[in-house]
Amino acid sequence: MPKHAPEKWQRFKAYNLRDVETEMQIQQKLSAFPVPDTVWEEYWLDQEINDRGIFLDMQLVRNAISMDGESREELTSTMRELTGLSNPNSVIQMKEWLAENDLETDTLDKKAVAELLETSSEPLRKVLVLRQQLAKSSVKKYTAMENAVCPDGRARGMFQFYGANRTGRWAGRLIQLQNLPQNHMPDLQQARELVRSGNFEALDMLYDSVPEVLSELIRTAFIPTEGRKYIVADFSAIEARVIAWFAGEHWRLDAFANGEDIYCASASKMFRVPVEKHGVNGHLRQKGKVAELACGYGGSVGAMKAMGGSALGLSDEELKKIVTDWRTASPNIVRFWWDVDKAVKNCIQHGTPTETHGLHFSYRSRMMFIRLPSGRELAYGHPRIEENKFGGESVTYDGVGSTKKWQRIESYGPKFVENIVQATARDILCYAMRTLSTCAIVAHVHDEIIIEADPRMSLRVVCEQMGRTPPWAPGLPLRADGYECAFYKKD
Secondary structure, eight states: OOOGGGHHHHHHHHHHHHHHHHHHHHHHHHTTSSOHHHHHHHHHHHHHHHHHHBBBBBBHHHHHHHHHHHHHHHHHHHHHHHHHHHHTHHHHHHHHHHTTTTOSSSSSHHHHHHHHHHHHHHHHHHHHHHHHHTGGGGGGGHHHHHHHOOSSSSSOOOEEEEEETOOOOEEEEOOOGGGGGOOTTHHHHHHHHHHHHTHHHHHHHHHSSSHHHHHTSSSGGOOOOOEEEEEEEHHHOOOOHHHHHHOOOHHHHHHHHTTTOHHHHHHHHHHSSSSTTTTTTTTGHHHHHHHHHHHTTOEEEEHHHHHHHGTTOOHHHHHHHHHHHHHHHHHHHHHHHHHHHHHHHHHHHHHOOOEEEEEEEETTTTEEEETTEEEEEEEEEOOOOEEETSSSSSEEEEETTTSSEEEEEEHHHHHHHHHHHHHHHHHHHHHHHTTTTOOOOEETTTTTTEEEEOTTTHHHHHHHTTTTTTTTTOOOOOOOOEESSOOOOOO
């Protein structure tokens, strides 16, 4: 109580007063930039979705947690027998054991273990496989579900509005739907029933890895209430469509409008030959796919490798050639990068408004704003033009970096384009969610909407409504595809 420590109580009150003064100063500064009514309406819809929540199959969840514990005990016991270690889960002990067996490694993260498995022989290989299974952290999602579930069986408050402060996209909270593992098992229903029934022996006998099965079943823990179904719909290649629309890359827009496979269309344009999926020159489609995923925002060889280019078995020079081919095939997108770069720098240097590609750049109160076609603005605090490590010019601004701390963040044309495209894709998702607001939206993941629907609701109509182009984006060819299911999964 205050009387027990009057000096500390006074310090505590002074701290709180200072907190309120700071918040009032922030409010005063931001009062010059009121939140638009459209964004408030999006926020209200977000709160409805958060309050509605999503139903969980708690029988599956609790049995999965129990089975994971049983599986971990078995795996740990086997690891002790193979290695003689007291704690095979210890990174230090495991690295020392591997070193004693002539296998040196600096780290035991997922990527490093996968690379070691490619060259290891028994019994090292078996130990590394077991290590992979024990390190499977995705099953912790079940514990998060158990912690988050409300008394009525629904989980709520899982989406943070404007969680990504540069684009305005949502961030996941509690169970984190934004990074669920994918499912690839053909017999998902059978595995799911084994876990629901608590049949660990059958699961262990029928599948190579219990942790892997439990990981693939995480999505299926989300279910509609009795008598209803899920309709899951998402945008097809939304970022690729948006960047082509901004840049005026007409061959891409035509390919989307005609329902063509964009990876085949891109490969065909890059290599100047017809490319068909599972058909003529079909082997080039993968190169087109990797290039599409890596090159849209200025990525080069490093981005190619990160997006699966390493699996192509090509040298750095060959990957660089693919990057060059992609840029040559998409000159308007390349021009878009550098037109945005020029507009940003002119705006910051001269403090005057600039425009390009339907985007408006302005400088006010030591902040740069980019007004999107939707009317929403992106904000960059205290921007400056500084010399970068290559001796050229880059824009820097104050923001929260990868370490979750405030710092100077460096950016340039293609990076600003990435912000613009992702922010516009977010606005399109918001438009679709408002279009479908009378439906019971229970969740949304990236560019996907999950509806707990009446059995009579039409999937086709939902996809048609979701694929409507906003009035502020004339000429943008959108398309939404979807499926129905009795539990959430990746179709």
